[in-house]
Amino acid sequence: EAGVAQSPRYKIIEKRQSVAFWCNPISGHATLYWYQQILGQGPKLLIQFQNNGVVDDSQLPKDRFSAERLKGVDSTLKIQPAKLEDSAVYLCASSLWEGVRNEQFFGPGTRLTVL
Amino acid sequence: AQSVTQLDSQVPVFEEAPVELRCNYSSSVSVYLFWYVQYPNQGLQLLLKYLSGSTLVKGINGFEAEFNKSQTSFHLRKPSVHISDTAEYFCAVSDPNSGNTPLVFGKGTRLSVIA
Numbered sequence: 194e195a196g197v198a199q200s201p202r203y204k205i206i207e208k209r210q211s212v213a214f215w216c217n218p219i220s221g222h223a224t225l226y227w228y229q230q231i232l233g234q235g236p237k238l239l240i241q242f243q244n245n246g247v248v249d250d251s252q253l254p255k256d257r258f259s260a261e262r263l264k265g266v267d268s269t270l271k272i273q274p275a276k277l278e279d280s281a282v283y284l285c286a287s288s289l290w291e292g293v294r295n296e297q298f299f300g301p302g303t304r305l306t307v308l
Numbered sequence: 309a310q311s312v313t314q315l316d317s318q319v320p321v322f323e324e325a326p327v328e329l330r331c332n333y334s335s336s337v338s339v340y341l342f343w344y345v346q347y348p349n350q351g352l353q354l355l356l357k358y359l360s361g362s363t364l365v366k367g368i369n370g371f372e373a374e375f376n377k378s379q380t381s382f383h384l385r386k387p388s389v390h391i392s393d394t395a396e397y398f399c400a401v402s403d404p405n406s407g408n409t410p411l412v413f414g415k416g417t418r419l420s421v422i423a
Contacts, residue, residue, distance in 0.1 A: 197351070226410075235312075235398050235413025236352070249410060284351055297411070299351030 195219065197300035199285050205306045211273040214303045218266070218287030224248075225262055226297060227270050228284040236284055242268065272305075280307045310334055310401045312414035320420045321389055329384040329417045331399030341382040342400040342411065343373055352398065358382065359404075369393070394421045 198217040206212050218225050223244050228236035239258065240250040245265040253260070257276070262268040272279055282302040288295040315330040333339060340359050344352040356367025363375040373384045382399060396418050400411040 234415050235400070236411075237413070238410040241410065286351070296354050296357075297352075299353070301349065301351050 197285055197287055197298055199283075199300040199303055201303055202301065203304050203306075205308065206275055207308050208277055209274040211271065212275055212305060213269050213271045214283050214285075214305075216268045216270070216285030216300060218268075218285070219298055221289070222287035222298075223265070223290055224288045224295070225268050226286040226288075227260055227268070228286065230282040230284055230302070232281070239270070239283075275305075275307045277307050280305060310339070310403055310412045312399050312401050312412055314397075314399055314414035314417050316417050317415065318418045318420065320422055322422050323391055324388050326387050327385065327389050327393075327419065329397050329399075329419065331382045331384065331414060333380050333382065333399075333401045338404055340402045340404050341373075341375060342402075343367065343371070343382075343384050344398045344400060344413075345369075346396040346398065346416075348395070355384070355397075389419070389421050391421050391423060393419060395419060 200215050225242045227239045229239050230236040239253045240260045241248040242262045245262050258272055260270045282304050284302045285300045286297040288297045311334045313332045321327045342357045343355040345355050346352045355371050356365045356373055358365050358375045366372045371386050373382055375382050396416045398416045399414045402411050
């Protein structure tokens with residue numbers, strides 16, 4: 194079966210610019226996650242969707258980050274405006290259902306560099 | 309809140325030698341524990357998980373981990389490593405008694421296998 198798809202794989206922007214990332218989860222997976230992985234650290238959850246509803250966005254910097262999953266399938270994560278500290282790999286993951294007993298499958302990530 | 313400490317940021321080891329990657333978590337009544345592997349420019353892949361039952365957990369690629377509640381540890385081991393095991397390894401924890409809590413990752417251990 195096809196895995197989690199993400200695009201673009203790499204993005205370089207200047208600070209204060211906007212950027213958007215796209216994720217297509219595994220077919221049939223109801224739960225979708227966005228993680229931020231800063232160099233030298235483990236992934237940190239930004240937002241979790243169950244179908245098209247938000248389950249947890251407590252660690253999402255809402256003044257500049259937004260995410261949507263309008264039809265309960267693919268999702269976009271946007272940063273506007275970007276800061277230097279947003280340089281990181283943004284990972285998308287999906288699972289059949291919510292709850293950590295369900296294995297999360299990760300995409301390859303989008304590496305963002307903010308200059 | 310749960311936290312994870314991976315005691316070694318880098319572990320070099322010769323091919324065919326045994327390896328242990330250490331992970332300690334903050335104390336809790338019960339936990340779910342996970343080890344993920346991340347190969348260069350790829351997303352995370354689940355190696356193994358402990359949810360309940362036997363404290364010795366076997367995973368993919370010949371890895372195993374032992375849950376030690378008294379020492380709050382979940383160390384990952386492999387009796388004989390291969391060059392292909394060179395990657396970043398992440399330990400993660402979740403609290404099963406707090407609803408839909410996200411995975412909390414450690415900072416990772418970079419395993420380098422030397423020929």
